[in-house]
Amino acid sequence: MIRRVLAFVIGIMVCINLMWAPPVLGAGNNSTIRVKLSSLGTLKSVNIVVDGTYGIPKIDKNNLLNKGNYTVRIESGQLVLDDKTGSKTQSTKLGSSFTFKRYRDSSPNRLKVGNYYYLGDMEVRLQGSSIELINHLHLETYLYGVVPYEVSNSWPIEAQKAQAVAARTYAARRMNGKSYYDIVDTTNDQVYRGYNSSHKNSIKAVDETFGKVLTYNGSYAETLYSSSNGGKIEAAGNLWSSLPYSKVKDDPYDIKNTSNPNRSWTVSYSKNPVNSALLNRLGFKDALAKKGLKEGDIENLQIKSISFEYNNSGRADKGEIVLAMNKKQDPKKSASKDESNESQEPAEPEKITVKIALSKKNIRTIFDLKSLLFQVVDKKNAFEFQGSGYGHGVGMSQWGAHQMAKEGKTYTQILEFYYPGTKVSSLKIDPDNGGDPKPNPPAKEEPKPEPKPEPKPEPKPDPGKDKEQDKDKDKNKEKDKEKQYGIVNVSTSLNVRQGPGTNHKRVASLKKGARVEILDRQGAWYKIKSGSTQGYVHGDYIVLENKAQTPPPSNQNQKPPAADPAPPPSDDKRYGTVTASSLNVRSGPSTKNHKVGMVVKETKLTILGTQGSWYKISYKGKDAYVHSDYVKLESTGKSTSGSTSVIGTATVTASSLNIRSGAGTNYKKIGSLPKNKKVDLLAKQGAWYKIKYGSGVGYVHGNYLKVNSTSSSNKNSSGNSSNSGNQTRGSEQRIGTVNASSLHVRSGPGTKHSSKGLLSRGTKVTITGESGSWYKIKYGSGTGYVHKNYIKLTSGGSSSRGTTQQRTGTVNASALNVRSGPGTSHSRVGLLKRGAKVTITGESGSWYKIKSGSIAGYVAKQYIK
The missing domain is CATH 2.30.30.40 (SH3 Domains)
Structure with a gap:
């Protein structure tokens, strides 16, 4: 019998443990979170602005919405969508729910509700008699709208990283629930206010902690946090269930942070008269009713006492407030006279006391306090609450994290202090793909390659025709051979644009299998003609009919707009900013390569190299590729030469010469030099000179300098200076x-x-x-x-200029590619580090032919000193 009872008890305990077990890391789908926008309150109607590529599949799976204003309202117990984008409002009944679905696009792709922009899908639901909005979006994108509002975009980056990890863990622990949403956008969970690209520091903090969460014994930790703990961390067990990593302890960082507005605070309540709002929160009417009284039955109400009991962290655990009052006398009962006609003394008023119990669950609400860490002081005519901190005080103090970051602590050290015994783990999470592909029409932006169509054979000439006809046919054949044709290779349709890039306007679309004449090629784009349609299409979706033939140069009868070919990018590391709302990151330099992730607008990228129209970037510690059309290059502010020794002098020949922070007009102007000003030359980079400027350095264009002298290390083998901006090679042709x-x-x-x-x-x-x-x-x-x-x-193209003399140089880039030919289009055959010595055996344009040890090939001149 005892064994049966024991088995039953153990079984019950196991069930309870399973019921309360924390979520396991990696369980379920960790990519998409559902956020209920509770901050909007109770809605009877809501205005939504579409600014991007959205559709409502419930209306039409194949059509996109116009950009502009839409209103959702309730009519006859169902949702009605008013489309206000046209000259007339069009209304559609949509039942109890529908979704604004986001599709992939490079343009700004967002919805505006109230004062905030939201990415992802927006579900609209009819709940009872009100409208609710549920934002479905990627977990990492959600955090972009949490971190800058839970803390601040201006806070130290390590504090923001700690907040990002805590917020990510808190959200992941609550995802995949049975409800129609996972989390709300208020302090009941975490403050979330959509996406704002100007919050660059917060976005960086999220990106640099991608997928990082806190775990304890293989499960998500409960990463509770509050604004300020007042210098004393509260234990979770004092408020809710106990956690092994949540104990009472001092927090010296919170209390000494002078920026913390809640280090100390006071709240006062007068004894008489008693604050009416306080009486309402106390439920005073109900307390009187239990005594059979109404407010009109009493007078001289005052607070007699307020007392509390405190827990081991010094916070109020329970308490009591005592209210004293008199019962009003019945005015009809006046003082009576006795038989001797002498008046009697009036009766003493009845004194009434009301005691109301207080608990840790309602103390803050009733007295409108910032925290439970306080003491009550009797100030004769009032009771004053003197407290510290803001919030429950469990887990991380945001102001404490701010102080730790100011003192040089890392985000992992911050998390270790506030959640001792936990560890930082990586969450398995799918990359954000920016939404589903666009429906048809319009065409998908990245159609999947189809099997190559077989080119149609040329018709054979009829031997029965006369010689004149044969000659005409031969001429036509020759003309046709000179032309280049291709076949549209997409699963749906292909956009034709006004210019070579997706930023140009779409002018038409071509169906799968359409034959086009290729007029020119610009980067990754073909200029084509098909019937009356002429424009540009991406080369990835055209199968050439004759692969041995390369696309022709510009049609001489129809020249392209005048443009100088852009110099190829350098092989040194550069930086860029994403200009598209979302940009796919791929494993190789083509849309045919599989996608490994996505970056959003304003993301900073480290560019390692260029391949065709694609940039090679560093992505999560690995090499990856993004299309260059959607990346704006930035100046690095770095000189490519590490040398500060003077190599020569020069005189300014222009009336005023700009000094820039880098070697190019795209760099910031930092000063100017007057005519005839003498300058010290430190290095040469292309057509620019690095010069001494004040206590630092700057760059000026060589065209506006008269070089007076240069050191021997900067002269070519024939003794002529190669650094003079305007010097030619004499009479050599x-x-x-x-x-x-x-x-x-x-x-x-x-x-x-x-x-x-x-x-x-x-x-x-x-x-x-x-x-x-x-x-x-x-x-x-x-x-x-x-x-x-x-x-x-x-x-006459050798660097020796008619002699066999060779020169040497030194690599002044952090890492320099050696290529098989003079240009970035040639394959890489080696890599040289800064300071490597090279023997220059020739030159071609802006490239040196070199040899260094067993490596031989071509390097860009500007990175050889």
């Missing part, structure tokens, strides 16, 4: 060939000079001199300038 589809000839060495004309691919040019990264060439009856990157030398 060389021959080169244009290797761009079309190349500007300019009146001077720079894109600021006017264009004198265009040269097509394959044109031979005579080079009469050079200036920085530009060649001076014979052009017509005069001369002009072209960029070196787009000229392939066919004679």
Whole structure:
């Protein structure tokens, strides 16, 4: 019998433990969270602004919504959507729920509700007689709207990282519940206010702790936190259930943070008259009713006493308030006279006392206090609450974390202090894909490749036709051979745009299998013609009919808009900012490579290199690729030369010469130099010189300097300075060939000079001199300038200039790619670190042919000193 009872008890205990077991790390889908926007209150109608690519599948799975204003309201017990984007409002009845569904797009892609923007999907529900909004979005994107509102975007980054991990853990522990939402957007859970790209520091804190959560024995920790604990951390067991990592202890960081507005506070209540709001919160009417009285039955009400009992953290655990009053006398019962006509003394009023019990669950609400860490002082005419902190005090103090970060503590040290015994773990989470692909129409932005269609065979000539017809056919064949054709290779349809990039307007779409004539190629885009349609399409979705044929140079009968080919990016590390609302990160430089993640607008990227129209970036410790159309390059503010030794002097020839923070006009102007000002030269980078400027350095363009002298280390093998911005190579002439589809000839060495004309691919040019990264060439009856990157030398191109003498140089980039040919389009054959010595065996445009140990190939000149 005892064994049976014991077995029954053990069984009950196991069930209870299972019932209260914390969620296990990695269980369920950790990607999408459902946030109820409780902060909106009780809604009878709500205005939603669509700013992006959204649809309502319940209305039409294949059509997108117009951008603009929509109102959701209740009519006859169901939701009604008023579309106000057109000249007339269109209303649609949608039952008890529907969803604004977000589709992938590079444009701003968001919904506005009230004063805030929201990413992801927005579910609209009819709950009882009111409207509720549930934001379905990626967990990491959700945190972008939590961290800057729970703390501040201006706080130290390590404090924000600690907040991000605590908030992520708190949210993950509550995901995948049986309710129609996981969490609310108020302090009942965590404050959430949508997405604001200006909160760059908070976004960085979330990104740099991607997927990091706190665990205890393999399960999510309960990462409770509050604004301030007043210098004493509360134990969870004093308020709720006990946690092994939540104990009472002192917090020296919270109490000494002078920025903390809640280090101390006071709240006072007068004894008489008694605050009416306090009486309402106490439930005074109900307490009187239990004595058979109403408020009109009493007078001279006052607070007699307030007392509390405290727990081991010094916080109020329970208490009592005593109210004293007199019962009013019945005015009809006046003083009577006895038989001797002498008046009697009036009766004493009846004294009444009301005692109301207080508990830790209602003390803060009743007395409107910031925390339970207080003492009550009797001030003769009032009772004064003197307290510290704001919130329950369990777990992390946000102001304490702020102080720890100011003192140099890392986010992991902050978390260890507030949640001792827990550890930082990685949450298994799918990357945010920015939403489902767009429905059809319009075309999907990234169609999946289909099997290559077989090209149609050319019709054979009819031997029965006369010779004249044969000649015409031969001519037509020759013309057709000169043309390049391709087949549209998408699963649905392909957008045709006005220019080479998705930022250009869509002008038409082509169906799968459509045949197009390729007129030109610009980067990853083809300029095409199909019937009356002409524009640009992405090359990934065109299968060439003759793969041996490369896309032609610019059509001579229809030249592209005048543009200088952009110099290839350097092989040194650079930085950029994402300009699209969301941008896919891929394993290789093509949409055919699988997606490994996503970055959102304003994300900072470290760019390691370039491959075609794609940037190679560092993503979560690994190499990955993003399309360059959606990344804006930033200046690094770093010099490519680590040297500060003077290599020569020069004199300013311009009336005023700008000094910039880097070698290019895209860098910030930091000063200017007057004409004839002498400067010390520190290094040369392309057409720019690094100079001494004040206590630091700056950069000026070589075109506006007269170089007086340079050190021997900066002279070429023939003894002529290679650093003079305007110096040519004397009377030596060389021959080169244009290797761009079309190349500007300019009146001077720079894109600021006017264009004198265009040269097509394959044109031979005579080079009469050079200036920085530009060649001076014979052009017509005069001369002009072209960029070196787009000229392939066919004679006189060796660096020795007619001699066999070789030069040496030193790598001044942190890491420099060695390539098989003079350009970033050539494959990488090696890598040289800063300070590596190289032997220069030749040159081609802005590239040196070098040898270093067993490595031989080409490197960019600007990274060789």
